[in-house]
Amino acid sequence: EVQLVESGGGLIQPGGSLRLSCAASGFTFSNYDMHWLRQPTGKGLEWVSTIGTAGDTYYPGSVKGRFTISRENAESSLFLQMNSLRAGDTAVYYCARGNAGGWFDPWGQGTLVTVSS
């Protein structure tokens, strides 16, 4: 069974840092692009970052320069290092596998990040 399990969320003060992890199983991790997405409570979905199979990375302007995506293929793991966190980064963060150019399936269950003093 293909499965993604996120961890590392929690309460963090503005300006702080947090590292999220995503453990993948049930597929050949190194063969797939991987993504982070987020969803503020009661709001819509937002793409956060992408890492390709060759290690190429992509970010939207809202997180570029603050967030860093990485992967460890030997461990089938995906990471998101989040620095200079703001209240607006508060959300449930999901990891997702990329398919055939860019639709997401499956998704993990999500991990909640709360940025507040």
Added chain:
Amino acid sequence: DIQMTQSPSTLSASVGDRVTITCRASQSINSWLAWYQQKPGKAPKALIYKASSLESGVPSRFSGSGSGTNFTLTISSLQPDDFATYYCQQYNSYWTFGQGTKVEIK
């Protein structure tokens, strides 16, 4: 950036109704569009990819159509399990989502 606009934002319907949700892209995305279903407290689930291809395991009452800038998701006969929020997502240029359509019980 490509903007995705869904309509309506909320839709009230009854079991057995035919339901259509519309998604419009701010520029052509060819057929690089996916649809997702999300229930409260759960992660989104892929329904449709490449505008009209049904994801494995998804009931055939779901269908997608369109290309270029205009797309639709249709549920041919709404079932109790289908009351949820639906999102479109383009993957022609990076990745962006529509704002969502909540399908609620009439």
